[in-house]
Amino acid sequence: MEANKPDTKKNKRNSSQDKSFSTSDEQDVLVNLPGGLKYKMPGKRQRVVIGSIVIGLNILLVLSVVIYFYSPPFQQFVYNFGR
Numbered sequence: 001m002e003a004n005k006p007d008t009k010k011n012k013r014n015s016s017q018d019k020s021f022s023t024s025d026e027q028d029v030l031v032n033l034p035g036g037l038k039y040k041m042p043g044k045r046q047r048v049v050i051g052s053i054v055i056g057l058n059i060l061l062v063l064s065v066v067i068y069f070y071s072p073p074f075q076q077f078v079y080n081f082g083r
Helices: 004-027 044-070 072-081
Strands: 029-032 038-040
Touching: 044 072
Parallel strands: none
Antiparallel strands: 029 038
């Protein structure tokens, strides 16, 4: 009987560790949608790509505003394009 006691302690420890690993997957879920769909935290590569797109578009916007104020032909192009 005494030999079974350490085994049960080990089994209890292992089961608690298994639960902690399964909850780490559940922590990544940000939104549970109907129909069993789950929105998870995006991966590193996806965050880098989306961040690069956002920063690139912001730089393009700033450059176009600077060119608009300092280049009359570009200003005329934007004015005529908007008509």
